[in-house]
Amino acid sequence: MKNTLCTFCKIVAEEEPAIYIHKENDFIVFENNLYWFPTQLLLVPTTHMTQKELWNNKNLIAKISQYANKTGEKKCPGGYRILSNFGYDGMQTQPHAHVHLIGGVSLGLYMNGSPPKKQQPYNNSIL
Template sequence: MTSPSSTSQSSNSYCVFCEIVAGREPARIRYLDNDLIAIVNRLTWVPIMLLVMPRRHMSQLEMWSSGIMTRLGDVAATLGCMYCPNGFRILSNFGYDGLQSQSHGHVHVIGGQFLGHYA
């Protein structure tokens, strides 16, 4: 797990999201432009699990405090409406206690069923 204060990826560390962006790892892409990519999460805890992220590697904190967040939020909300017409959640995990598993900043769009109360 990464700490919420981690910054950009070091040149020698592996990032599966950077590999997906580069076309070296497979992914089911649901949105792509010059700055953003949205993919289907390989995990299947709920019927719809999308990940929306900047194509450029940046930490969660960098992503949330950057100018790209408005567009990223628009894309995430649009995909949520498209794939989960009955409702969805958009969320991000920060640090170990927040269960952040990837250093590359991203948001989750989850839905496709009743999601229940918050943790």
């Protein structure tokens, strides 16, 4: 199924440009155009689905994970991360399911290289 408004569906259909790394019937791999890390790949199912649907599909997530792991070992011998973002608070920016492979540089303990600052609880007594 294709969602005509979905950027990743358009990339899968080759209606939007991408630097393709790998193509299979059920998923494709292309470079993320954000370039935050030397290696930043997106592994995307060819069928439009949510993150939850992808992670509940044991066969597909296993296939994508195995490819990501094999590629990470090859492209990032010093280490890499395989991750997915879920929902608004998880910083998911695309509705189409996808997995990130990032590496090629020291990624730090957390995504920004340092632990997040502890936030103070909201104080509604000042209103």
